[in-house]
Amino acid sequence: xxxxxxxxxxxxxxxxxxxxxxxxxxxxxxxxxxxxxxxxxxxxxxxxxxxxxxxxxxxxxxxxxxxxxxxxxxxxxxxxxxxxxxxxxxxxxxxxxxxxxxxxxxxxxxxxxxxxxxxxxxxxxxxxxxxxxxxxxxxxxxxxxxxxxxxxxxxxxxxxxxxxxxxxxxxxxxxxxxxxxxxxxxxxxxxxxxxxxxxxxxxxxxxxxxxxxxxxxxxxxxxxx
Amino acid sequence: xxxxxxxxxxxxxxxxxxxxxxxxxxxxxxxxxxxxxxxxxxxxxxxxxxxxxxxxxxxxxxxxxxxxxxxxxxxxxxxxxxxxxxxxxxxxxxxxxxxxxxxxxxxxxxxxxxxxxxxxxxxxxxxxxxxxxxxxxxxxxxxxxxxxxxxxxxxxxxxxxxxxxxxxxxxxxxxxxxxxxxxxxxxxxxxxxxxxxxxxxxxxxxxxxxxxxxxxxxxxxxxxx
DNA sequence: CGGAACGTTGACATATATCAAAGGGAGTGG
DNA sequence: CCACTCCCTTTGATATATGTCAACGTTCCG
Numbered sequence: 001x002x003x004x005x006x007x008x009x010x011x012x013x014x015x016x017x018x019x020x021x022x023x024x025x026x027x028x029x030x031x032x033x034x035x036x037x038x039x040x041x042x043x044x045x046x047x048x049x050x051x052x053x054x055x056x057x058x059x060x061x062x063x064x065x066x067x068x069x070x071x072x073x074x075x076x077x078x079x080x081x082x083x084x085x086x087x088x089x090x091x092x093x094x095x096x097x098x099x100x101x102x103x104x105x106x107x108x109x110x111x112x113x114x115x116x117x118x119x120x121x122x123x124x125x126x127x128x129x130x131x132x133x134x135x136x137x138x139x140x141x142x143x144x145x146x147x148x149x150x151x152x153x154x155x156x157x158x159x160x161x162x163x164x165x166x167x168x169x170x171x172x173x174x175x176x177x178x179x180x181x182x183x184x185x186x187x188x189x190x191x192x193x194x195x196x197x198x199x200x201x202x203x204x205x206x207x208x209x210x211x212x213x214x215x216x217x218x219x220x221x222x223x224x225x
Numbered sequence: 226x227x228x229x230x231x232x233x234x235x236x237x238x239x240x241x242x243x244x245x246x247x248x249x250x251x252x253x254x255x256x257x258x259x260x261x262x263x264x265x266x267x268x269x270x271x272x273x274x275x276x277x278x279x280x281x282x283x284x285x286x287x288x289x290x291x292x293x294x295x296x297x298x299x300x301x302x303x304x305x306x307x308x309x310x311x312x313x314x315x316x317x318x319x320x321x322x323x324x325x326x327x328x329x330x331x332x333x334x335x336x337x338x339x340x341x342x343x344x345x346x347x348x349x350x351x352x353x354x355x356x357x358x359x360x361x362x363x364x365x366x367x368x369x370x371x372x373x374x375x376x377x378x379x380x381x382x383x384x385x386x387x388x389x390x391x392x393x394x395x396x397x398x399x400x401x402x403x404x405x406x407x408x409x410x411x412x413x414x415x416x417x418x419x420x421x422x423x424x425x426x427x428x429x430x431x432x433x434x435x436x437x438x439x440x441x442x443x444x445x446x447x448x449x450x
Numbered sequence: 451c452g453g454a455a456c457g458t459t460g461a462c463a464t465a466t467a468t469c470a471a472a473g474g475g476a477g478t479g480g
Numbered sequence: 481c482c483a484c485t486c487c488c489t490t491t492g493a494t495a496t497a498t499g500t501c502a503a504c505g506t507t508c509c510g
Contacts, residue, residue, distance in 0.1 A: 063364065065372035066449075073364060088357035094364045117350070124349040125342070131356035132313035138363035139288065139298060139319045145370045146410045147290035149465070178488065185371045190466060192490055224291075374497070402457065415498060417458055433457095 002027045008055045008106060012079045014130055015053075022120060029112035033105050035059075041097040041105075048086035048093050050109050054078055057103030060179065061095050072183045074137070075100070075175065085131060087113065100179070145185045151194045153184045155222040158204070158211060169216070173209040227252045233280045233331060237304045239355055240278075247345060254337035258330050260284075266322040266330075273311035273318050275334050279303055282328030285404065286320050297408045299362070300325070300400065310356060312338065325404070370410045376419045378409045380447040383429070383436060394441070398434040 005027040009015040015026060032055075035041060041052070041059065052059070059076045061083070073095055076082040086093045087110050117123050144153050157180070161171045173180065181191040198204045203219050205212040213219060230252040234240040240251060257280075260266060266277070266284065277284070284301045286308070298320055301307040311318045312335050342348050369378050382405070386396045398405065406416040423429045428444050430437040438444060 063368040063372065065368075069372055071368060071371035073367060085357040085360040088354045089361065094361045118346075121346040121349060124346060124353060127353055128349060128356065129313045131353065131360060132310040135310040135356060135360055135363065136314065136319045138360065138367065142298060142363065142366055142370065143288040143290075143296060145367065146296035147288065147294055176488070187467065188489065189468085189491085193466090196490090401455095403455090412499065413457065414459085414500085418498090421458090 005030060005032065005106065008032075008053075011055070012053050012081065014081050014126055017126070018122065022122070025120070026116060026123075029108065029116050031107040031109070033107050035099045035103040035105060037099055037102050039099050039103075041099065042083070042093050044094065044096045045092050048083065048091050048110065050107050051081060051083040051087055051113070052076075052097075052108065053081045053106040055104045055106060057099060057101040058175075059097055059099050059103060059105070060182075061097045062182065063095050069187075070182045071185055072179065073141070074134075075179070075183065077174075081130065084127065085134065100175070150184060150186050150190055151197050152222055153186075154191065154194045154198065155203075155219055157184060158213075159219065159223050162213070169213045171211050171213075173211070177209075230255060230257065230331065233257075233278075236280070237278050237306065239306050239351055242351070243347065247347070250345070251341060251348075254333065254341050256332040256334070258332050260324045260328040260330060262324055262327050264324045264328075266324065267308070267318050269319065269321045270317050273308065273316050273335065275332050276306060276308040276312055276338070277301075277322075277333070278306045278331040280329045280331060282324060282326040283400075284322055284324050284328060284330075285407075286322045287407070288320050294412075295407045296410055297404065298366070299359075300404070300408065302399075306355065309352065310359065325400070375409060375411050375415055376422050377447055378411075379416065379419045379423065380428075380444055382409060383438075384444065384448050387438070394438045396436050396438075398436070402434075 002024060006020065006023045009018075009023050009026060009030075015023060018026070035057070042048075044063065054076045056078060059082060060072050061074045061076065062070045062072045064070055074080075074082065082097060083093060117127070144156060148156065158171065162168070165171055175183075177191060178188050181188045184191065186194075195204075195206050198219075199206055201215075201218065203213075203215045203222075205214055227249060231245065231248045234243075234248050234251060234255075240248065243251070260282070267273075269288065279301045281303060284307060285297050286299045286301065287295050287297045289295055299305075299307065307322060308318060342352070369381060373381065383396065387393070390396055400408075402416060403413050406413045409416065411419075420429075420431050423444075424431055426440075426443065428438075428440045428447075430439055
C-alpha cells in the first residue's frame with residue numbers, strides 16, 4: 001500500500017530526488033484520493049487545508065470573474081503539484097481547482113506536511129525551488145497577457161509544446177480548445193480566429209487537435225518579436 | 226558597521242523575526258550598495274548573481290516587450306526584497322530591475338546565501354513564506370490583467386492603498402502616474418481617462434497626486450463586481 | 451531661462467469581446 | 481442502429497475598450 005504511494009512520489013518532480021527512507025515517511029502523511037471528472041476540488045477563498053500531487057488525469061487551477069469569465073493559471077497533469085503556495089500565509093486558497101478528467105491525487109494535509117518539513121529541511125529546499133519555478137512561470141504569464149497579442153500568445157504556446165515534445169513538426173493538443181483559450185486569456189471565438197490567421201499565412205495547418213508546422217522560421221519570428 | 230546592517234535587516238519583513246545572533250551571521254554575507262536614480266540593477270536574462278533588500282528608495286521590477294512597452298511586476302520599497310526567486314532554478318533573472326530614486330540596497334550574493342540557508346533552516350521557512358506571498362500577488366495580478374477592465378483595476382488599486390494607509394478618505398500617490406499606468410498594465414493616456422471616469426461619476430476627486438474619496442460605497446461596488 | 455519629462459485631451463485605428471447561428475462529433479437512450 | 485441531445489468549434493456581424501498619434505500646457509530641474 002505505502003509502497004505504491006512511494007512509487008507515485010518518485011514520479012513527481014518535487015519528490016523524485018529523495019531516497020526511499022524519506023519517501024516512506026512522506027507517504028505516511030499522504031492520502032490517495034479519487035476525483036471524478038468536473039469535480040470542484042476547492043474554491044477560491046476556501047480555507048487552505050492541503051496541497052495536491054496529481055497522479056492521474058488533469059486539473060485546472062483558475063480564477064473567476066464576477067461575470068463568469070475564467071483565467072486558467074495552470075493545468076496540473078501527472079507528476080505536477082498544485083496549491084503548494086496556499087498553505088503558507090493567510091491560509092485561503094487564492095484560486096479555484098477543478099478536475100478536467102477522472103483524476104487521482106495525493107492529498108497532503110497541512111499539519112502533517114508542516115511537521116514533515118520541519119523534520120526534513122531537504123523538503124524545504126525542494127519546495128523553494130518549486131515555488132521559484134512557479135513564480136517564473138507566473139511572471140511569464142503576466143508578460144504575455146500584458147504585452148503580447150493573442151496570435152503571438154498562441155505562437156508562444158505552440159513553440160513551448162514543440163520544445164516539450166522534442167521538436168517534431170507536429171503537436172497534438174491535449175486540451176480542448178475552449179480550455180486553451182482560457183489558458184491564453186481569451187475566448188474560443190478569438191482563439192479560433194487566431195488559428196485561422198496562422199493557417200492563412202501558411203505557418204501552421206490545423207486539423208482538429210493536430211497542428212502541423214509548415215513554416216518554423218516564421219513561427220519563431222513571431223515569437224521573437 | 227555590521228551592527229548597522231543588523232538594524233537594516235530588522236526592518237525587513239523577511240528577516241525581522243530572527244534573533245540577533247542569526248542576524249549577525251546574515252549581515253556577514255551581505256554588502257551594502259548605493260544605487261543612483263534610474264540605474265539598471267539587472268536586466269532580464271542576465272545570470273542571476275544575487276537578490277536584494279531595499280533599505281532606502283524605490284526599485285521597479287518589470288518586463289519589456291520588443292516594441293518597448295513595459296509591464297511592472299512589483300515596486301520594491303524600503304523593507305522589501307526582490308529577485309529572491311531568481312536564485313533558484315535556471316539561474317537567469319526572469320525580469321529587469323531599475324531604481325526609481327536614489328536607492329540603497331543590501332546585496333545577497335548567491336553562494337553565500339545558499340550556505341546560509343543550508344546552515345539555518347529557519348531562513349528557508351521564511352523564504353517559503355515570502356515566495357508564497359509573491360505567488361499570491363502574482364495570481365492576483367494575472368486575475369486583474371485578464372478579467373478586469375482598467376477602471377476596475379484602478380479602483381482596486383485605490384482600495385488597496387486605502388487599506389494600507391488605514392482607510393482615510395484620501396490617498397496620495399507615491400509613484401508617478403506613468404509608473405502607475407505600467408503597474409496596471411496600461412498607458413498614461415488610458416489611465417488619465419480612467420481617473421476622469423471615476424471623477425465624472427463623483428466617486429473620487431483628483432488633484433495632482435492626491436485622490437480624495439467622495440463615494441466609498443460606489444468605489445467598493447466597482448471592486449466587488 | 452530653456453528644455454525635458456509629465457499629464458491631459460482629442461481624433462482615430464484596431465484588437466478583442468459579444469451575440470447569434472449553425473455544423474459536426476460523441477455519447478445516450480430508445 | 482438510428483435519432484436525439486449536448487458540447488465543442490467555427491463563422492459572421494457588430495460593439496466596445498483600449499492603444500496610437502499628435503498637440504499642448506505644466507512642472508520640474510539644470
